[in-house]
Amino acid sequence: MATGCSLNIMMKEMPERTFDVGIAEGHAVTFSGGLAKEGMIPFCNIYSSFAQRAFDNIIHDVALCKQHVVFCLDRAGLVGQDGATHHGAFDLAALRPIPNLTIASPMDEHELRHMMYTAQLPGKGPFVIRYPRGRGVLADWRCPFEEIPVGKGRIAPSCSPFGGVSKLGGGDIEALPQRGSGEGAVLIAVLSLGPLGNVVAKVVRELREEGLSVAHYDMRFLKPIDEDILHEVGTTCRRIVTVEDGVIQGGLGSAVLEYMADHNLHPEVIRLGLPDHFVEHGTPDELYHLVGLDAPAIKQAIVHSSL
């Protein structure tokens, strides 16, 4: 099974450090736990949908004792023509309640590299990185490694409505003005997790050109979630739109709602994600259109009943 995840390349370079365990997802996880026990930092690479078979292994053999295993869950989100059995729809919602886990989803190849680099730094514990099938979005995936602060999101790139630098760091946006502070106040914040952030970025650019005040955050981490961002948008924005390529129950949208409820904040929250039924086969473009996660649908959801 090395070829599907492109581990055949690594197998050639480092034959002694690459283990093909066959079709045995539970074993892959528990075996990784054993390696970690002896001080190794295994990267355990499984298709997201197949990792469902290893759910208990992740809890019992890795998370419980904080074994430093990095899970690289391939084919997260809708995979396309392999259909209902193969969509990586449940990983975010299924893994979020498990203590000790860090759960990350990169927006693009550079982020993926930074996350993989970050995940193997000392003391990081069990670390899940889930990423989609297919090709990346960047012209050149190469970049120097950078450590990403765990649990910190970012202003999505090239999405500054105002210019300037955010107190949230890293971006090129002013701190959001207070609600109702007049002209230029950000009314809508879109929080995305994973590769759909690229679609959101495009939509947000269009909306800004149309004069709408929209902020866009790439959350990067589902767990721990960036509460600074949630606090800021919860106290500043009238509407929050969450966008993720996992099931709508239990993922990013749910986490945002929980935060708002727990902190007595009452923005309007619109959640976009995969529906509560099994999505069949088709090309990814067709399917994301079908489930209302393509650019027009996301745009529609952001501006619908616009403030």
Added chain:
Amino acid sequence: MLSDIKLPADLRALPIEALPQVCSELRQEIIREMANNPGHFASSLGVVELTVALHYVFNTPHDRIVWDVGHQAAGHKILTGRRDAFPTYRHLGGLRPFPSPDESEYDTFACGHASNSISAALGMAVANELKVKVLKGENVKDERKVVAVIGDGSMSGGLAFEGLNNASSTPNNLLIILNDNNMSIDRSVGGMKHYLHQLHTSSLYNKVRFRLANGLVRLGMLSDNRRQKILRFNNSLKSLLVGQQNIFEGLNIRYFGPVDGHNVIELVNTLRQIKDMKGPKLLHLHTVKGKGFKAAEKNPTVFHAPGKYDPETGKRLEDIQN
């Protein structure tokens, strides 16, 4: 004697003749303690000799013992520095119900759910192989032995087979101990149970082959490398003789046994003979769940977790109240 064993190192300082006495005292201690402080009882009695033999032969905690499920680990806890704390077993803030790396360095891996021991121990064994390779043998003193202890009840779990399958294809020196009492909580069911029973019938062959091979190695006539090569031929020969394939040897895991799991001297001797052998291997033990406590031997399902009972008569409080 038990009171002198603070840690397994104290146990290892004893002569082998003392071990039956240690086992007897350990068994009585478990019976006495668990009479008033209910827990997983019968499983722990079944592995008293194995527990003592493992800590006697292996250099724990440097060597790793990975218990499967872990409800059989009462004796293990008592021998590894937790005897005084044992009355707190399973109580809030007290000793945990299963082995836990957060509790003791002698507890190597998360325990509680069945069938994970082979996979976890294989990970440790492979990691150690890797370290030896990376260090190019300069630090061989540090080589760890890794032992997985799995019951026949857990052997029916798919994860155990995934582990076995992988053990045969990745370089490692893992020792798997199959604690076969024909029970899980209830009696074991399914094809594996029948299969393990049939394996017993070929025990004479296994004994002869094991002794022959050991003799040849001692005489310098058989290197470990050559033995590996002979193994495949041997497997075919054996299949021919007994009219069946040994599933473990079919997976290139060397099979030893079955051995009486309640004869601690024989266990120690067998473990000493096989522990330094290269490659993955499995030792098949025959044990009795609830061994040494008549009521539990007679009714191992009830005594899996019997609640409170009279340590003399074996009467359960629950039965008396009814």
